Amino acid sequence: MAFRITTAVGAFALMTLSAISAFSAGDPLAAVPAARTDTTTIIVGSANFPESQLLATIYAKALAAKGIAVDTKLNIGSREVYIPALLDGSIDLLPEYAGAALSYLDKNAAAHSPEDVAKALKAALPTGISILTPSTAQDSDSVAVTRATAEKYKLKTIADLAPVASEFVLGGSPEWKARKEGVIGLKEIYGLEFRSFKALDVGGPLTLSALVNGQIQAANLFSTDPAMAANDLIALEDTKNLFPAQNIVPVIATQKLSDVVAKTLNAVSAALTTHDLVLMNGRLANHESFDVVAGDWLAQYQLN
Template sequence: MNRRHPALLVSALVGALALSACGGEDPLEGDEEQTGGGGGDAALVIGSANFPENVLLAEIYAAALGDAGVEVTTNLNIGNREAYMLGLEDGSIDLIPEYTGNLTLYLNESAEATESEAVYAELQESLPEDLTVLEMAEAEDKDSVVVTQETAEEFGLTSIADLAPHAPNMVLGGPAEWRDRFTGVPGLKEVYGLEFSSFKPLDAGSTLTVQALLNGQIDAGNIFSTDPAIAENDFVVLEDPEALFAAQNVVPLISTDKVTPEVEEALNAVSAALTTENLTEMMVQVQETDPADVAREFVDGL
């Protein structure tokens, strides 16, 4: 299967500028917090994307590094990958939780691997010299196409491929970047032949997609596989037999010059302890508890 998709190096700048224009704020000026010291120029800056799980993972990294004596600050809710990669490039952030499959595709438009170890190896080959990934976690959070139980039963849906004859009469919902990313509308069309009647942009990892499914604004939606809303609402995650969504193991992406033995040991310990099961459990907790508190409890148990 050809997994090629449009190069994103130019669109990264466009995406970041668009985010800046929305609300008039710099996309790299997220929620800043200081951990493990007095801050300052020497502090390692941990960023996060703008969805709850990534914020939680950033808080876990911050707590673990702080316990290891590393001075850190956080810059949370920066935006999507196109925005925060600019922060890694210009040095305004040093570390961010990432996902192996989508990061590999961002860096290498010809990426073909789909299984965890192969994706991780391809990612390492695709990284520029100034960026490094440390050990990946068993924990995985993949994009998924989800429908309600009623929709699945009405149309006999068990896999994404089953949507083909029905998609022209359906609305697909997902994060705005899904309109152009290969692991979104273009890939669903190329790999599965799906042509939806329309695409409704919604915030990644938010409750908007859940509500849109429940109230019938969309017929199928992109929800991350660890989202507790799937079980809570008895949604059906459609199988992906053509592996459009490659393995998405959680992995720390860090500026190479910020890797020290202390940093590496602390982050590798986090990766060794993170599983899909405990990450999903923590995502239930963050619905009612501050992510920093959930992160603190997890790190205390390492």
């Protein structure tokens, strides 16, 4: 079994430079042929936050257990970077969040249910890219506030922010400012204009700390983050369906698909639950390694 974990550093940045340039020119689906000679190894990529890196590690270890040659390029960056990397052949497989991927590929997508989002995402994928069976596990975006803020302003839904948004600083990842399922959607769908937006990280410690310490009053955090309960934070109800279903789904270069690959990844999706993600994210927060947490989960479901 060939299995090796690496990080996405300078060499990988050079590999994806042409793809990033294509995206910057305005076409997120523009693909540039990659100078890659290895056609057998499946390179598994991930976004730049721990849950994505963990899921990529689970995929890689599950495939390696079936004798498939795999390599990983973790912590690549945001969707604006890793989708071009998938398209230019720098990576072959990654864990995606169905609703966010759909919104990226189709700016006018209106699907919200898991079934509709999966169907629309399959149709929106560029030639040469496939999705496998989505998991029931979801990691959904949320607009979160502290319990003290929720009680002071009687906040239960995102819409309840309307009278006070102009007094609030909203925090989230830099990309969230320009995304439909972010600041743009909060304005277009809910009519919310915040006092300012503070660019932090992808639902990580910077965003959490800023919210808990009062530097921001609302934040983009995620449903599988154990810090939500640990810090008594409130996810405001999304009554107008700004955030589509975010089922986790393997996205793969079609040429790398085989019966064994599909069966292996679909078995991972079938076993994975939202509760599993909460527990595993909690272990990562306690500084356990991706390797150990992924290996334990695979052993739990006899997938290794």
